[in-house]
Each structure stands twice: as structure tokens, then as C-alpha cells.
Amino acid sequence: MSTPTPTSMKGNGNKTPFTIHNSILHDQKLRALHAEADALRLQLADKDPNAIVQKHIQLLHTYNEIKDGTQALIGRYALMTNRTIKEIHQELELPLTD
Numbered sequence: 001m002s003t004p005t006p007t008s009m010k011g012n013g014n015k016t017p018f019t020i021h022n023s024i025l026h027d028q029k030l031r032a033l034h035a036e037a038d039a040l041r042l043q044l045a046d047k048d049p050n051a052i053v054q055k056h057i058q059l060l061h062t063y064n065e066i067k068d069g070t071q072a073l074i075g076r077y078a079l080m081t082n083r084t085i086k087e088i089h090q091e092l093e094l095p096l097t098d
Contacts, residue, residue, distance in 0.1 A: 044052075071085075078088045089096050 074088050074092075074094075075085055078085045081088075086096060088094075
């Protein structure tokens, strides 16, 4: 029977050498993720999922209305200054895409 070495491969096709250090790091990360998931479950435990979705939809509608109004103002400003909307976005350091 052979003893695994630090360079033994873990699993089939895994290119990362298996070490006890890697295993410990993996276990620590897994425990941290489980703890985070548990904390999130506690935060949402008493909340209605449908109410959360409806609130998000409402917030998206509000965001889109504000964005549409802002884009209209940017368009008018571009016309008034004989520049392109792209130039105005660059001047105001706004992203050109969503």
C-alpha cells in the first residue's frame, strides 16, 4: 500500500496537488459559506418571498423611471450644446452601457 504524498492528485483529472493545507483551507471556506447561508436564512426567515420580489420589482420600476428621465435630460443637454450623448456621458463620467 502506498502512502499519499503532497503531490498526489485528488480526484480524477484534478490538476491541483492535494495537500493537508488545501484540505484545511477547503474545510474552512466551506464552514464560512455554511455560516453565511445560515445567517441569510435567519434574516429572511420571517419575510414573505412574494413581498420581497414585489418590493424589488417596485424598486426596479422606480430606478428605470429615474434613468429614463435622466437620459432625456442628457439628450436635451446634448442638443443644446451641439454635442453627442456619448460626449456628454464622457464629460459627466457616466458609463456608456448599463
